[in-house]
Amino acid sequence: MNDTIKIIDKIESLEKQDNNSSLIQNKLFKFPPGSIKPKSWLKHQLDLMLDGVTGRLYEYGKFFKEDANGWFYGVKSGWEEVPLWLRGFYPLAILTENKRCLDIAQRYIDNTINSQDEEGYFGPPNLKNIIGKNGQITTDIWPHMMILSPIISYYEYTDDDRVLPFIKRFFEFCRNLPEEQFIPASTEGFTGWGGKDFGSFSPFIQYSRAGDMMPHLFWFYNQTNEKWVLDLITRFYNHIRPPWDEWLDHHAVNFAQRFAYDAIYYQLSKDINHLNKSEYWYSQHLNTWGQMPRGIIAADERIRPGCTDPRQAFETCGMVEFANNFYHLADITGETKYADRSEDILLNHFPATYSPDSKAVHYVTAANMPKISKYKHHPFRNGREASDRSYVAYTPHNRCCGHTFGIGWTFYANNLFKATSDSGLAFFMYSACEVKAAVGKEKDIVSLSAKTDYPFNGKVDMKIECEKPVKFPLYLRIPKWSKNCILSINGENILKSEERDKWIVIDREWNDSDSVSVEFLMELSYTKWPVNHSITVDRGPLSYSLKIDEDWVATKDIGIKLYEGTEERPNYEVFPKSSWNYGLYLDECSNLRDATVFEKSKVGINPWTIESAPIEIKLKGSKVKNWTLQDDTASELQTSPIKSDEPEETITMIPLGCAHLRMSCLPVITNDAFANQWKPTPSHIDFKNRSKNKFDVMTFEDKVSDKYDL
Numbered sequence: 001m002n003d004t005i006k007i008i009d010k011i012e013s014l015e016k017q018d019n020n021s022s023l024i025q026n027k028l029f030k031f032p033p034g035s036i037k038p039k040s041w042l043k044h045q046l047d048l049m050l051d052g053v054t055g056r057l058y059e060y061g062k063f064f065k066e067d068a069n070g071w072f073y074g075v076k077s078g079w080e081e082v083p084l085w086l087r088g089f090y091p092l093a094i095l096t097e098n099k100r101c102l103d104i105a106q107r108y109i110d111n112t113i114n115s116q117d118e119e120g121y122f123g124p125p126n127l128k129n130i131i132g133k134n135g136q137i138t139t140d141i142w143p144h145m146m147i148l149s150p151i152i153s154y155y156e157y158t159d160d161d162r163v164l165p166f167i168k169r170f171f172e173f174c175r176n177l178p179e180e181q182f183i184p185a186s187t188e189g190f191t192g193w194g195g196k197d198f199g200s201f202s203p204f205i206q207y208s209r210a211g212d213m214m215p216h217l218f219w220f221y222n223q224t225n226e227k228w229v230l231d232l233i234t235r236f237y238n239h240i241r242p243p244w245d246e247w248l249d250h251h252a253v254n255f256a257q258r259f260a261y262d263a264i265y266y267q268l269s270k271d272i273n274h275l276n277k278s279e280y281w282y283s284q285h286l287n288t289w290g291q292m293p294r295g296i297i298a299a300d301e302r303i304r305p306g307c308t309d310p311r312q313a314f315e316t317c318g319m320v321e322f323a324n325n326f327y328h329l330a331d332i333t334g335e336t337k338y339a340d341r342s343e344d345i346l347l348n349h350f351p352a353t354y355s356p357d358s359k360a361v362h363y364v365t366a367a368n369m370p371k372i373s374k375y376k377h378h379p380f381r382n383g384r385e386a387s388d389r390s391y392v393a394y395t396p397h398n399r400c401c402g403h404t405f406g407i408g409w410t411f412y413a414n415n416l417f418k419a420t421s422d423s424g425l426a427f428f429m430y431s432a433c434e435v436k437a438a439v440g441k442e443k444d445i446v447s448l449s450a451k452t453d454y455p456f457n458g459k460v461d462m463k464i465e466c467e468k469p470v471k472f473p474l475y476l477r478i479p480k481w482s483k484n485c486i487l488s489i490n491g492e493n494i495l496k497s498e499e500r501d502k503w504i505v506i507d508r509e510w511n512d513s514d515s516v517s518v519e520f521l522m523e524l525s526y527t528k529w530p531v532n533h534s535i536t537v538d539r540g541p542l543s544y545s546l547k548i549d550e551d552w553v554a555t556k557d558i559g560i561k562l563y564e565g566t567e568e569r570p571n572y573e574v575f576p577k578s579s580w581n582y583g584l585y586l587d588e589c590s591n592l593r594d595a596t597v598f599e600k601s602k603v604g605i606n607p608w609t610i611e612s613a614p615i616e617i618k619l620k621g622s623k624v625k626n627w628t629l630q631d632d633t634a635s636e637l638q639t640s641p642i643k644s645d646e647p648e649e650t651i652t653m654i655p656l657g658c659a660h661l662r663m664s665c666l667p668v669i670t671n672d673a674f675a676n677q678w679k680p681t682p683s684h685i686d687f688k689n690r691s692k693n694k695f696d697v698m699t700f701e702d703k704v705s706d707k708y709d710l
Contacts (some may be wrong), residue, residue, distance in 0.1 A: 003508040007499050011334030011420055024267045027334030028418040028426060032156040033094045038413045040432035044605045045409050046096050052358025053396055054088050054406035070124025072111050078124030081403050083146035088406020091148035094157055095413055109154050113166050120173030132198030135446055138233045139181045142206035146651055149217045175232050181677055183239035184513035208254045209240045211261030215328055218267060237265045244345040247283045251298045252299035255320040260325035267332060291529045292367035293536040293543040294344035298450045301381035309636040310665040313364030313380055316353040316401035319345050320408045328416045336501055339429050340480045343541050347455045350408050351608035351657040360394035360572055361402045368634045373573045374558040375632035379685050394572040397563040422475035430454040439472035453603040455541040456614040458520035464510050473507040481540055482520040490515055524595055531642035534665040537653055544617055546658035547652040549577035550610055574660055581627035581653055583642055583669035585620040595619040615652035621651040622669050626678040640668040643675040
């Protein structure tokens with residue numbers, strides 16, 4: 001049988017869809033939990049998580065105690081913390097097949113299901129009817145949006161017949177909520193989250209994040225074909241808070257969640273404007289606040305005028321919520337760009353959010369971050385003058401990010417492969433793994449195993465196992481950075497292409513032990529940032545940071561009483577033991593001067609550390625003498641090119657994800673007449689005399705978030 005091999009822009013449906021169908025047909029589909037078995041470094045990261053924050057938080061976390069955990073003990077109190085944690089803990093248990101974690105997760109899910117009352121409500125009673133000081137009544141179902149994720153995964157993994165009736169009764173409860181209690185706005189209007197008159201901000205978070213219920217509703221509809229669910233989807237969509245102003249949302253995690261809501265609703269509306277609006281919001285924020293590599297933005301809690309420098313950090317919660325939405329949007333559209341965006345964040349920034357043993361997490365990570373300390377006055381949104389603690393040091397107790405960060409590698413692993421709408425397989429994000437799936441017209445079971453050192457190397461080798469010949473399409477993503485790729489089948493070169501950001505589709509009859517190899521060329525390049533003309537060194541899916549020797553110091557106190565460390569689970573500061581204030585030279589052709597790439601012969605099991613970085617790049621640079629620390633982080637970049645009287649040196653850069661101390665946006669050095677002199681900066685920011693504006697006024701929920709670490 002002849003092979004059909006072609007390159008396409010995006011995956012389409014197998015057949016033209018009936019216009020009378022209720023929903024747009026998705027192009028990609030996530031496999032049930034347990035279908036994908038991660039290997040190599042990804043498997044090791046999951047194993048580390050078992051004894052890290054995610055795997056052990058239920059043993060020592062404040063919000064898991066008997067007097068605070070209404071999700072488990074049936075007490076009246078409880079909020080988002082346990083649901084955020086269980087979202088990552090349960091897939092971790094499945095991916096690692098760890099009996100301890102599976103048993104704990106089962107108890108949490110059983111208790112949650114058993115807590116459902118006759119009206120369909122479940123969970124902590126304190127969230128069902130909340131009466132504010134001003135008499136306003138609401139029901140807070142934001143935590144339920146989070147805990148439905150592991151409950152749905154549980155159904156897909158076990159086929160427990162309790163789950164669909166349980167979810168149906170809860171959605172009926174949501175449908176029956178009176179309008180004044182359903183995702184209400186605060187009585188004081190659109191300022192922040194609101195809650196001053198009410199006495200609490202927490203019930204109004206759901207106003208910004210109401211769209212997080214929509215994926216669960218779409219899933220339930222596809223399981224049951226209950227038509228009334230479509231009206232409930234629209235009800236949730238119509239109750240999402242409007243944009244704050246010309247910006248969709250000033251809050252980092254809010255934005256990472258809600259930018260995708262219009263595109264998710266597109267499945268029902270079929271209005272292309274909804275799909276386009278999500279892309280607009282994403283591009284608008286990235287173009288303004290994303291003057292730094294690989295998809296993060298300057299929003300260390302909030303975006304702020306003038307704060308676009310790469311020393312501004314981004315929340316760990318925002319990273320994993322971005323990735324989660326990219327998976328949804330890929331399923332809807334079949335486009336490869338969402339895999340690139342997920343890899344950008346997870347392979348470049350996410351590994352720096354936690355300690356190498358996965359036992360401590362920090363709140364914010366910056367692209368330029370040469371020191372990680374418990375200093376209280378970092379120029380971040382949650383580290384202002386008079387703040388009582390630091391958000392930068394690593395801690396096992398970090399509240400929202402510590403509970404949420406577990407979905408990072410687990411959701412990534414569960415989305416490596418996807419099923420396609422034409423009964424095929426799509427290799428969506430490259431990593432060593434094995435997937436077992438039903439494919440082709442007859443839904444025959446095949447296994448595909450992949451060996452690769454991606455993202456450090458661009459070659460991926462695959463082997464197919466099947467009991468009989470099976471015809472199905474195999475889709476391989478061509479990343480946006482690929483200069484050219486070579487495809488081989490059973491050792492024979494079949495295709496060479498310079499296309500990028502597309503799919504290779506191989507539609508053929510596959511036999512047992514057939515092999516496929518694809519290699520993507522990784523070339524050294526750089527990105528020039530338009531605001532300050534600094535540059536970031538890039539190679540393949542990774543950007544690079546100056547190699548800064550790291551001194552990890554365990555500490556008990558980081559200025560937060562509830563975050564005191566222990567000998568077993570300490571907090572950490574990380575101090576630089578080498579210089580960080582360098583600029584780079586370009587040659588007369590505007591290429592990186594004398595750049596050389598050194599690859600280790602073997603990628604280690606835990607490559608995300610400075611010691612085990614698999615790639616080093618040597619190039620030429622000089623120190624920028626007046627570039628110094630300001631409030632314990634790098635002072636802002638000044639416009640390149642920059643003069644330097646310091647001697648030229650050979651400096652080393654490593655993958656950004658391997659660097660916990662990181663400097664990835666560096667000035668360009670030249671001694672030409674038009675180059676700028678770097679001006680000295682004060683060591684501290686004068687917060688008291690800084691002008692106030694609509695982004696920077698301390699509001700009620702800001703004060704609360706400074707206290708509770710939102």
